[in-house]
Amino acid sequence: MTARGPKANYKLGRKVAPYFYLSPSLLVVGLLMLLPMGMVITYSFQESAVLRPDTSFAGFKHYRAIFGDEVFWASLWHTLYFTIASVVAHMTIGLAFALMLNSDRISPMLRSVLRVLYILPWLFTQVIIAVIWRLLLDPNGVVNSILIDLGIIGSKVEWFSSVETALHAVTFANIWAGYPLFMVSLLAGLQGIPKDLYEAADIDGATGPQKLFFITIPQLMPIIVSISLLDFIWTMQVFPLIWLTTGGGPIYATEVLSTYTYKLAFSQYNLAQAAASAVTILLISIGLTLFYIRHQKAR
Amino acid sequence: MARRNTRREKLITLALHVGLFAGLFFAAFPIYWMLASSFKTNGEIFALPPTILPKIFTFEAYAAILTDPVKLRFFFNSYLVAAVVTILTVFIALLAAYGFSRFTFRGKAALSTLIISTQTLPPITLLIPFFGLVVSYGLFDTYAALVLTYLVFTLPYAILLMTGYLNTLPRDLDEAVAVDGGSSWTALWRVIVPISVPGIVATSVYTFLLCWNEFLFALTLTKSTDMRTVPIGIQLLMGQHAFEWNQMMAMSVLGSLPLLVIYLIAQRYFLAGMAAGSVK
Numbered sequence: 001m002t003a004r005g006p007k008a009n010y011k012l013g014r015k016v017a018p019y020f021y022l023s024p025s026l027l028v029v030g031l032l033m034l035l036p037m038g039m040v041i042t043y044s045f046q047e048s049a050v051l052r053p054d055t056s057f058a059g060f061k062h063y064r065a066i067f068g069d070e071v072f073w074a075s076l077w078h079t080l081y082f083t084i085a086s087v088v089a090h091m092t093i094g095l096a097f098a099l100m101l102n103s104d105r106i107s108p109m110l111r112s113v114l115r116v117l118y119i120l121p122w123l124f125t126q127v128i129i130a131v132i133w134r135l136l137l138d139p140n141g142v143v144n145s146i147l148i149d150l151g152i153i154g155s156k157v158e159w160f161s162s163v164e165t166a167l168h169a170v171t172f173a174n175i176w177a178g179y180p181l182f183m184v185s186l187l188a189g190l191q192g193i194p195k196d197l198y199e200a201a202d203i204d205g206a207t208g209p210q211k212l213f214f215i216t217i218p219q220l221m222p223i224i225v226s227i228s229l230l231d232f233i234w235t236m237q238v239f240p241l242i243w244l245t246t247g248g249g250p251i252y253a254t255e256v257l258s259t260y261t262y263k264l265a266f267s268q269y270n271l272a273q274a275a276a277s278a279v280t281i282l283l284i285s286i287g288l289t290l291f292y293i294r295h296q297k298a299r
Numbered sequence: 300m301a302r303r304n305t306r307r308e309k310l311i312t313l314a315l316h317v318g319l320f321a322g323l324f325f326a327a328f329p330i331y332w333m334l335a336s337s338f339k340t341n342g343e344i345f346a347l348p349p350t351i352l353p354k355i356f357t358f359e360a361y362a363a364i365l366t367d368p369v370k371l372r373f374f375f376n377s378y379l380v381a382a383v384v385t386i387l388t389v390f391i392a393l394l395a396a397y398g399f400s401r402f403t404f405r406g407k408a409a410l411s412t413l414i415i416s417t418q419t420l421p422p423i424t425l426l427i428p429f430f431g432l433v434v435s436y437g438l439f440d441t442y443a444a445l446v447l448t449y450l451v452f453t454l455p456y457a458i459l460l461m462t463g464y465l466n467t468l469p470r471d472l473d474e475a476v477a478v479d480g481g482s483s484w485t486a487l488w489r490v491i492v493p494i495s496v497p498g499i500v501a502t503s504v505y506t507f508l509l510c511w512n513e514f515l516f517a518l519t520l521t522k523s524t525d526m527r528t529v530p531i532g533i534q535l536l537m538g539q540h541a542f543e544w545n546q547m548m549a550m551s552v553l554g555s556l557p558l559l560v561i562y563l564i565a566q567r568y569f570l571a572g573m574a575a576g577s578v579k
Binding site: 010013014015017018019020021022024025026028029032033035036037039040043049050096097100103105106110114116117118119120121123124125126127128131132133134135136138140141142145146149176230233234236237239240244257258261262265266271274275278279281282285286288289290292293296 | 311312315316318319322323325326327329330332333336344345347348349390391392394395397398399402404407410412413414415416417419420421422423424425426427428429430431432434447448450451454458477482483484511512514515519530533534537544547548551554555558559562563566
């Protein structure tokens with residue numbers, strides 16, 4: 001490690017040192033990420049795991065059980081609906097807020113105050129978001145009361161406990177909680193667009209919408225794609241928000257892959273089958289991650 | 300532009316402000332409602348018509364929480380676990396970031412890709428083997444179980460954030476130490492760390508918040524009320540038969556306080572952390 005002495009010694013030090021500095025991180029990655037991933041894959045091929053373990057090889061038994069379970073497929077569709085609707089709405093709202101805040105028609109004072117306030121939903125943890133929306137969407141809550149006054153609904157709606165509305169309600173709560181990531185990133189992106197692009201467009205007599213669709217959005221595209229991918233991966237993994245608002249119910253109307261797996265593991269204590277479900281989620285995540293990394297490298 | 304004063308321009312400006320205030324309502328009303336409800340009596344929460352301002356303004360709910368030793372223990376646990384994880388994370392990440400930022404070595408690109416990709420590991424997938432490990436090493440229902448597992452999701456961000464920060468510092472500084480015969484270890488602690496305080500603060504803030512908000516691992520790897528953290532405490536309040544809505548809201552406000560305080564004081568650092576995983 002010491003760089004004192006001859007040049008050769010210094011060079012050797014430069015060669016060994018990075019591994020020394022990285023060793024604690026590699027230990028964490030190895031013991032707490034790679035090893036557990038190996039374990040979960042092993043569990044999924046065992047007869048049973050962790051509690052009353054039976055390590056005899058079970059082949060694809062647990063995978064067959066999962067792929068033959070209609071609740072698994074329902075969970076997969078709910079996850080896709082929840083995720084795609086959330087990402088699209090996050091992007092749309094984030095872009096709209098970023099464009100409004102970036103406009104030179106508002107005073108700098110108002111802009112900085114609103115910027116702080118618009119980010120607020122992002123600060124709250126999912127547990128608290130769940131509590132807030134359970135309060136707002138309670139059958140006797142303020143949302144029903146306002147909607148009845150406005151004549152939009154005729155009677156109290158049980159947003160989280162009726163099969164027709166529950167999935168939309170949790171998705172809406174998640175939309176509310178997640179748009180600021182897009183907003184902040186796009187706001188930073190907007191400030192990086194060269195001004196002369198707009199000046200040139202003005203000379204050519206371009207209209208506002210033309211500038212939006214032919215300059216602003218194409219310029220923001222790398223950020224939009226990159227954040228959408230990350231948001232997609234993270235939204236797919238959402239657990240507390242759904243667990244604490246609907247618990248996957250009513251019946252299994254809001255069951256998503258994470259709640260489905262959790263119940264297999266910690267309500268039914270079938271950890272081997274839960275492992276098979278967890279590995280399936282892992283494979284989907286790895287696919288998306290490879291896509292994300294390729295995109296990041298291309299930038 | 301000469302068009303600025305036309306009627307059309309004024310209409311656009313007006314529409315923009317309407318949009319801004321609609322956005323403000325969307326973003327802030329739910330939070331306002333939580334805050335207002337925490338100062339109401341439990342009977343007033345679902346009053347018809349809803350009361351925008353508490354009719355009877357009371358600290359009853361806050362008093363109930365702050366005098367309950369069980370709930371105070373949740374806060375103590377949350378602060379303790381978050382603080383320990385933050386110290387460990389920042390130390391380990393600083394070393395790794397120094398390695399990434401100041402050295403070229405075999406496997407560097409592969410390792411940095413590995414670290415970026417661990418950000419996206421699904422927590423639910425790791426939870427099952429963690430449960431197995433924690434049970435077999437007798438760590439179930441201990442602080443150690445939380446501290447070790449939290450490192451998994453704090454470390455990748457912290458390394459990315461710190462590496463990004465160290466890359467902005469000029470290399471001449473630590474090369475000057477090498478010319479004077481000092482080792483890279485000396486350069487790190489004498490030169491790099493003192494000027495990295497903003498980066499270290501940003502990383503600490505973000506790490507602390509990630510821990511403070513964690514739910515899934517705390518739910519599964521602890522069991523006794525003595526070991527529960529604030530998010531689980533809120534869930535336990537929800538599970539009770541008679542809903543004390545005002546207490547749930549007060550506990551949520553108290554549970555969000557660290558985030559709000561840090562956000563308002565260190566907004567710049569906070570946003571840096573937020574963008575770390577995305578804009579890189």
